[in-house]
Amino acid sequence: MKSASDMGMNRTGAGTAPRLSKEMIDAARAGTPSSGGDGWALASEREEYIEQGERIGSMPPPSSLKGAATTLLKMGMGEKPNVLLDKMGERLAFERTGSRLYEALMSKVQALGGGADGPTLDEINDIYNDEVRHFELLRRALEDLGADPTVQTPSADVSGVTAMGILQVLTDPRTSVAQCLHAVLVAELADNDGWRMLIDLARSLDQDDMAKQFQQALTEEERHLRQVRGWVSRQMLAEAT
């Protein structure tokens, strides 16, 4: 397989057909916009919709919670416990999708090989197993709080939307291992900060045992990030030499 950056017949640039490109520019300059203003017109319309105050969705009502979660909510801490449950739901969803990302990466490496500077199948498999364990950790933690771990919380939903592009890159048969690793790096960067903030939040709600367990997950995620960053960086430099 050719390297993703090898020369080919890319036709997207204006320089591909200079004569035609000049025609395009001439035509664009000859046209008069049918409405005055600029891109702020779009922004202003967008703002009008934002101001309607709708949201993506909500957390489930306390009636569906039991045990510690109800206790937390009764502690007079306002919305803070709900934020914790929402963010735990987000990490749970992210780890579950992350597991699938690494499955897709394994297929890619299985088919193309990781290269001298890239990951081995075993290394990816180790990360995959960590992701599945982290998913399970969050599932149990939510259950221990009396919350329903099958709920798709608002933050979980939004993190799923965020990951859509990453999944497209990983599952496209035409992308290279290096391109996939770059997409995974985006996921790992967000995941690292996500765990860090979740730990701070748990501590602020005196959930020290939970924070301790999450700290272990963060340590593992930090290792993932170092590994992925290293593969991306070394592969890019190797390809350029």
Add this chain to the structure above:
Amino acid sequence: MALNLMEQRGTPLDRQLFDWRDMVRVPISKLDDDAFTRVRVILMNGIESEALRFQHACARMNKDLQLPLARVRRIEQHQQTLVNWLLSADHSPLETTIAYEQVAIEVTASVAQHEPDPYLAQVYRFGMLEDFDHLYRYSALLDRLEGKDANNILQSYTDIRPGRPTIEHHRAPEDDLREPYDRATAQPISKLHALTIMAGEHQTHDYYMHVGPLFADPVARQLYAEIASIEEQHVTQYESIIDPHETWLEKWLLHEAAEVYNYYSCMQQEKNSRIKPIWERFVDYELGQLHYVMDLYRSMERRDPAEILPAELPDPIDYDSHREFVREVLRDEVDLRARGTRFIHKVEEPDDALSVLYRNQMNSNGSPSQIVAAGYQWSPGTELAERAAAGAR
């Protein structure tokens, strides 16, 4: 050498076979393939989509034809899948939209120039100028929403500038119907043209209706709502130019002929060596389907298909940039409006015309197409490139 529809019998139906992997192939490259390969893929998806649509409608009205229709339709379904799945997943829905408008402009421009009936040619030019403006609006959206250059898709073949402004396209239904060709006297190419453009516009409408809600941005959702409504008008216009007195079987026969004609046009001009054999195979499949329907026509209507079909296929769709023709039409006909089935200059449109009242109502709370393209002028590398360079000077 032109293809002889009567002599070439193509592949028999029982040998028109598929499997799932056959249908799901390596797609075209957004970056490396010629834009006209993508244009052909999109148009042929539209042609197959129309085949399914027509055949389902026909089945609902004709008990005796239900089984033959089901047989052919199953093949059309798989042909459409194979063709449509050639689009690669790195096209965002909005980038694919840019490609759809390029199809509408370049294919309609080719048809308008080859159409022998002057009234029908006028109808095509009228519709084309509207799709030309849609391209400009969507290009502004692509730039301002995704930060991308529409010319990465268009490859400098199709101009990006205002046409007849989209805000003016909204017409009362009374002004969207046109005069049909006469089935007895119209030339076969006129019938093939009408089916081709109707199919293309119908799939464009369906595509916008499908992807509009995929956008988070409210202005994008508005723009798709607005332009989908105009595409619905275009379908209304183009289906009305087809003689409604053709029998169901006559219409089926013409649909199959239009499919042969279009695959044959693709086959003759395709440069991608992976895609060309697909067009060749489907020319043979469509010839097989055409002869199957010819036999039904002979046995059920007791008429000779040669009364309707041309012996040899007419000149193919010209898959090339029609820049000069489009500019000429823009210069001469941008101010045309529709009044009943006729076209008039905008100054002849009275303030109380049905379309004016309708348009005023639709635009009474703002115009998405005006908002999205406010002050927009395309330049290579997006308007930000122009702005950033001006800032640096």
